[in-house]
Every structure is written in C-alpha cells, then in structure tokens.
Amino acid sequence: MSESMPVAWHISTKSPDNGGNCVEAGPVLDGSGRVAVRDSKDRAAATLVYPADGWTAFVLGVKVGEFG
Template identity: 65%
Template structure:
C-alpha cells in the first residue's frame, strides 16, 4: 500500500549512521492534529504508519525509559 504524505517534514535520527539503509523516518503531519507519520527511509513510496499524538508520546516515553533496550540474537 503506497500512501502520499505531502507536507510531512521527515526526520532521520541523528543516531543513524545511514550506511546500512535501514533507517526509519518520522515527521509530524501538517494538518495540526499532532499525529506523526513513520516510514522506511529507503522505501519512501511504500506504506506509512500514522500514530496519534498519544501513541507517539507513549512510544517516545518508552524509548527514553529504556523499555525497548532488548537484545537481539
């Protein structure tokens, strides 16, 4: 599913070195709703996931508190 997201100011984390092409981009929707769109940086025309302000704040809060600091095998 491809979604056009005009007016989104996409951002890539400053922690991303960009060398592997496995980055995500996030940006606020321009409609003033507080929603945030997320997409794969190497596939900008593929599916975009849109989160509500509350969902995004819960995710960012979890990241800051280390809830996603799990190891991968």
C-alpha cells in the same frame, strides 16, 4: 496516508550517512498532532500514522528503556 498530507520528515542524526537502515518520522502538518513513520530505504512503501498520544507514549518508553 494520503499523498496530499505533507509531513516534516526527519532522519535520526545517529543513522549511518544520515539514512541507511533506519526509519524517518515527522509530524503530519495538518494540526492534528499525528506523527508519520516510514522506511527510509523504501519511501514509496506504506506509511504508518500514529496519534499524538500514542507517539508520545512510545518516545517516553524508549527513553526509559521499556523496549530493550
């Protein structure tokens, strides 16, 4: 992901100390609907970017317990 693309990063309120061992996710602010994800402990590492429909499918899967 290009450093020039701004992202509205969010850390889960369920994360210890609002950080710790978690990831940050947020919408890429370019109108594409994509969502970026990064490691909160290593923000300089790779950032993954998902298309809007892929992110929506993932979130719905989490909500229905598909992954655990």
